[in-house]
Amino acid sequence: MLFTSWTFVTFVTVIFCVYYLPPFRRFQVAILVGGSIAFYAIDQARMLPLLILAVVGTYLFLIASRYVFWGVTFNLSLLAFFKYKLLFIEPVDFAAATGLSALLALPLPIGISFFVFHNISLLVDTSAKKTARPNIWETFLYIIFFPQLVSGPIARSFQFLPQIEAKRLSDVPLLDAGRWLICGYFFKLFAANNLNQLATFMNTPDSLSGFDRLTLIFIYSFQIYSDFFGYSAIAIGLALLFGYRLPINFNLPYISASFSEFWTRWHISLSTWLRTYLYIPLGGNRRGELRTYVNLMIVMLLGGLWHGAGLSYLTWGAMHGLLLVAERPFLRIETAYYQQGHKYSQITRALRVAVTFTLVSLAWVFFRFPDFTTATGFLSGIFHKPFNPALPKRFYWLVLAYCLPAIMQHILGDQKKYPLLLKFEPFVYGVMVCLALLEPGPAASFIYFQF
């Protein structure tokens, strides 16, 4: 069920109304769990037993706290089986399959990458006594809460579980929820969906000049940001409606002046998860320079593979790993330089932001084309094809218009710095609602739903 469909709006309205009715207050957790199960079943009823198995399995390992290691292994096995089986077997038609082949023919469960990471977080944090052991209902709610079930943000158990308590309508931060929802829907409907339509030119690269290819790469860069930021904002807004605060997932990633900074601003809940449960257990940066480089490469390669089983995702992870490794010595020199009292130049920062953004955008090509050869072919065309722009001028005006929300958001940054802007904020949100209603792009699924 797409967050942008009227079916979903009706679904949320019904759950919201029932949830806050005084007679049902005792059953609020059950209502959210039931709603989340229905939300999942509407899209993929066939895989619902697997979702329940993953949650119940995790809960059983949680009870038998000595077996946390096996709980983590159980979850990683689920992820590995469903994500990577097609590396070893040919795709099988589920309708025609029987017995073991039917198991192999099962499709990729929606949101598996996210609910498995929630499970692992719960197992590890509970065993480390960071949070009290939840009951089965709380476990279900933490893992399958519908706003974050399909694509996160990946909330940590010690952040989420203490929030489970009876909620009253009067305590709901309706304005904050509304702001996040408007922002999310605007970014998805107006920016991402329209940019998605413009980016379809990438599917016919033969007719594109080098300049057009480069432009389309930047378009995709803004599309993926608008799409995923939009999704995360909607998830945060929805959670607030039900009285839960989720972690923020983005903090203006395209103003990052280095790749390490980029990973503190992009998909923050995933990068924090990888740092906490992978990078630090591997030794982080505490075991010497060489080991730090190896650890960074391992984390980024696995991060790439987490998105999907394919050479393209692996290459994307490897590119980010190499960029993180390559910049590390320079960052050290830079830190020493500024410690000597030198002033930080805004021009230098702007240049670094431009370089970081360009390289991050080039790496997105491997996301856009899961087929490795197509991705490299598209990139090499930038240099081999004539460089003159071939797409019509009106195309570029539209690009500018649909990228503008993300560009303005990044340029303005913290709005609290601009009192005038705060004064006009409600009017800006009004315009956003109008544009989302009157100029949504053709409906398209969220990019991160495939992971």
Add this chain to the structure above:
Amino acid sequence: MAPDLVQLEPTAARHWAAKASCTALALTIGLMLIDYLCGPLPRIQAFTTNEDTANTLDDYLRDPSAETILVGSSLMYRLTQDYFSEKGVRNIAIAGDSPETGLRIVANQRVLPRTVLVETNVLERAPNNELVEHYKPSPFNFAKLAPHIRPVRTLVSLVYGFSPSALRRMYASRRGEILLEAVPPPFAVPAGALRDWSNTSRTNQIRRTSEALSSAAESLRARGVQVYFVWLPMPDAIENSPLARHQQEIFHRTVDPSLPFLPLQVDRGQLRWPDGQHLNERSAILVVDAIDKAL
């Protein structure tokens, strides 16, 4: 280490919500009114076939009072309405679809044209029932009230390619003159096109389409509309292909013989089909001229 939870910001909620809602409402209703009263506003060229179809049918639904309506597939789609000598011609042919879709959409409307011209070259495709349902007039005519304005695209198209209908027709006429002066290039039917037109396996669908066209045409005729079927010229090799013959045979067997077929007098030696099936722009102008004369 954990990502920061979302921060809540204290604001005077009621005032904020009132200002935002009023802005959104005023802007949305204002723009919709402008569109409704002054429309159709300039529209940027469609990027996809679906978008183009939606634009064409939306425009038709807003103003269904055309004198002549053309329905058909991508073959008919090539006959740009601005090249017709009469102003009241509207081409609602849908690329990649069956002529049945367009004809049923026309038959569902309350306001009918004087003449409908139905292409019969492509009959083996099933109709798009979803589209037919979507463009069925509802008691409240929501489709007509639904916003067609897209602020950013309207603004961009105002800057680029703004052409009111008179200007567009003048441009089309001048372009037509230039094209007609040119000598048609040499031409051969690509092997792929011949392959496409050799498959005669979709007999049932051809029969169903023929019956549906016949029935819709009968119902329109009963309401005073003159319906003509037309075979748009194609290369000899395609016209004599197994599929073309098969289609025409079933069509003529199925359709009421009293429903007229529009004969087109056109110099075939001047026509060209770059992909073996679709007329190029110059040839389309010649066929439009032939239709003009025949009507």
